[in-house]
Amino acid sequence: DTEVTQTPKHLVMGMTNKKSLKCEQHMGHRAMYWYKQKAKKPPELMFVYSYEKLSINESVPSRFSPECPNSSLLNLHLHALQPEDSALYLCASSQDRLAGDETQYFGPGTRLLVL
Amino acid sequence: EDKVVQSPLSLVVHEGDTVTLNCSYEVTNFRSLLWYKQEKKAPTFLFMLTSSGIEKKSGRLSSILDKKELFSILNITATQTGDSAIYLCAVSNSGYALNFGKGTSLLVTP
Numbered sequence: 001d002t003e004v005t006q007t008p009k010h011l012v013m014g015m016t017n018k019k020s021l022k023c024e025q026h027m028g029h030r031a032m033y034w035y036k037q038k039a040k041k042p043p044e045l046m047f048v049y050s051y052e053k054l055s056i057n058e059s060v061p062s063r064f065s066p067e068c069p070n071s072s073l074l075n076l077h078l079h080a081l082q083p084e085d086s087a088l089y090l091c092a093s094s095q096d097r098l099a100g101d102e103t104q105y106f107g108p109g110t111r112l113l114v115l
Numbered sequence: 116e117d118k119v120v121q122s123p124l125s126l127v128v129h130e131g132d133t134v135t136l137n138c139s140y141e142v143t144n145f146r147s148l149l150w151y152k153q154e155k156k157a158p159t160f161l162f163m164l165t166s167s168g169i170e171k172k173s174g175r176l177s178s179i180l181d182k183k184e185l186f187s188i189l190n191i192t193a194t195q196t197g198d199s200a201i202y203l204c205a206v207s208n209s210g211y212a213l214n215f216g217k218g219t220s221l222l223v224t225p
Binding site (some may be wrong): 004031041042043045048050051055056058072088091097101102103104106107108109 | 145146149151156157158159160163203205206210211212213215216217218
């Protein structure tokens with residue numbers, strides 16, 4: 001099973017709203033990632049969690065707030081977003097790097113539109 | 116600065132044709148190179164390559180890595196319309212991030 005699930009599939013929000021994106025995997029992976037992907041561009045890394053601790057924050061604005069409640073779940077809390085934040089938000093997971101296989105498996109994404 | 120360059124950026128072929136997609140890289144502390152296929156949603160994993168000269172194969176798709184010349188190719192034989200997608204090459208280094216190329220957009224026409 002190489003499935004990563006994400007909810008919701010689509011989200012429309014206003015600039016004053018607070019919403020959350022959710023990601024779940026049951027592959028026993030200990031690294032989880034958030035990416036942002038704009039149209040016709042490759043995914044851009046936002047955050048990495050390793051063993052439920054934030055390892056990498058790629059200078060992402062504070063209106064994006066990640067959370068890793070346990071090894072299977074990853075959330076992305078959104079607050080006061082801007083229209084330019086509209087994009088496909090992808091979650092991915094991978095084994096611990098010491099396992100020698102850093103293949104990242106992606107979820108289906110949440111397509112976000114900020115009005 | 117790490118760099119992953121894919122070529123061509125876009126390609127249109129007829130069903131049944133064979134295509135070769137290219138990925139060259141300059142990455143510090145290279146660990147692996149990965150190929151993904153992306154249709155309208157998430158990237159789907161195709162191959163992970165770590166060793167030079169060993170071909171990975173899955174049906175009509177195959178890929179090989181040359182660590183001396185710093186490139187990889189992805190071959191698709193007997194293309195079908197369902198192969199139409201963006202093919203992403205990504206390189207992993209000692210960090211957690213995947214460095215993605217811009218992708219090759221492949222369109223297979225009937």
